[in-house]
Amino acid sequence: MRLVTVDRCQAGISLAKSISHENGSVLLAAGTQLTEQHIARLKKLQVFTIYIEDDDSEGIDIIDSIPEELRVEAVHVITEGLTTIAGLTSPHAPQIQGMMKTSRAIRSFQKIFRDITQCLKGAPAALQLLASTKIHDNFVYTHSLNVSIYACQLAIENGLPLKKIEEVGLGAMLHDIGTMFISPEILNKPGELTDREFAYVQSHTELGFDVLRKVHEVPLPVAHCALQHHERIDGTGYPRGLKADDIHPYAKLLSVVNVFEALTNHHPHRQAMLPHNALEYLYAGSATQFDKKQVQLFRKCIAIYPQGLTVMLNDGRTGIVSKYNFRSAGRPEIRIIRDEEGQKVTPYEIDLAANECLTVEIVKADALLY
Structure with missing residues (x-):
């Protein structure tokens, strides 16, 4: 199979890999011969790259880093968990019931991340998480899952003990919970944000921290992942402009994978980059914005040139x-x-x-x- 852009597709080519929703439902099955209507629909759904069958790429099989069943379950857990925790921060939420639901959500996060960790440890291979075959309704949920997968692999590469790997994973799954309080119209706005809108979006770091630090089951370093994942080691990040060793080690790790995942997925105001271009961006900011060690270790974790490219x-x-x-x-x-x-x-x-x-x-x- 071969990776191609939808813009360059022509009617008559065959899909080599199904196009599916993050909930597991299949939109177009592998083997489907694309029509002009299919191609137009893919563009409307903001699917920009797909895998096709052709003679030159026959026998090239794409290895999924995470099994489809686990990915679907993880998206469900993250969706339910973030919605639950964000919803229970309301002063009108029943306190006892809210605590119980929050505890269940955190346990679900921990369980699904352990499953991801076992999967990655059991089958070491360069991570390949191109979102070309996935359609999602909410960027935050998919982004949180992908960041947690990258963070898990990078934590393993760092040689961290299991307890810390699990803390990093929980921090990755929860790092963007503050965006649940940001207007979707601003988050999904096409084009550049105004200064006022950008400052509003930036507030998601402190909003997330305020929520997580009040959850008993969440270790404080996990809450700091939400607060500090946009900090940069030269002090140019936000919300506090922290530098170097003032930034928590988890946040230094998370900032690398968070930016890489964001760059390699489409946004309303920016086309997705291929992995090698995103890695070049990280290296350009290495030792200024991003921790150099983490960038170098992350390079070992990912498929810079994915199969089919x-x-x-x-x-x-x-x-x-x-x-x-x-x-x-x-x-x-x-x-x-x-x-x-x-x-x-x-x-x-x-x-x-x-x-x-x-x-x-x-x-x-x-x-x-x-």
């Missing part, structure tokens, strides 16, 4: 990423489909991590149709 090499050849190399994420295996002159060739594989290919580099990557 079309790439051009420095010798002029064009190919499709067929397999990523764990621990050498920037040098995957490539299926060559065009030669140095751009002419079609019988596809063959090269491994950029192999000694004989060390001088060959990826110089361009895109989600293309050809």
Whole structure:
């Protein structure tokens, strides 16, 4: 299968991977031959990239980092949990009943994160969470899940003990709870925000902290994840402009994965980046905005060039990423489909991590149709 942009799709091509809603319902099943109406509907639903079947990419299978069933369950838990906790902060909510519901929500968060941790520990592979096959109603829930998955893998990479990994995961799932109190019209506004609107959106960090610090089951470092995940080590972040060691270690970790996840998913005012572009952004801010160690460790966790992505090499050849190399994420295996002159060739594989290919580099990557 091959990753392509919907804008470049033509009627008649076949889906290689189903397009589904985050609740598990399938919109378009794998094998569907796309029509002009299908393509128009995908654009309307803001699906920008899909996986298709073609002869050149036959046999390239995409490895899901998290099983579909677990992902659906996790989105449900996060949706119910954030809604419950946010709703029970009202002064009119019954205190005893509210405490019980909040406790159940936190336990559900902890259980689902343990399942995610076991999944990632049991099958180590570079994370690939492109949202190309998912449609969601609320960005916050999907974003919180993806950030928690990235945060889990990065916490593992840091060698943290299980208790701290679980605290990081809970902090990641709850870090944006303050956005539940921000107007959806502002959060989803297309185009740039005004200064006043941006300041309003920024208040979600303090709103989230105020909610979580009052929840008995939430450790204080988890509440600080909500407060500090937009802080930057050079003091240019918000809400308090904290610097370097004044920022909690969990928040330093979380700021890296939070930005990466946001950059690689579509927003009303910005198109999604491919992973290698988002990583370049993090490296550009390494040691100024982002903790350098966390950026370097995160690079080891993710599939910089996802399977199915079309790439051009420095010798002029064009190919499709067929397999990523764990621990050498920037040098995957490539299926060559065009030669140095751009002419079609019988596809063959090269491994950029192999000694004989060390001088060959990826110089361009895109989600293309050809």
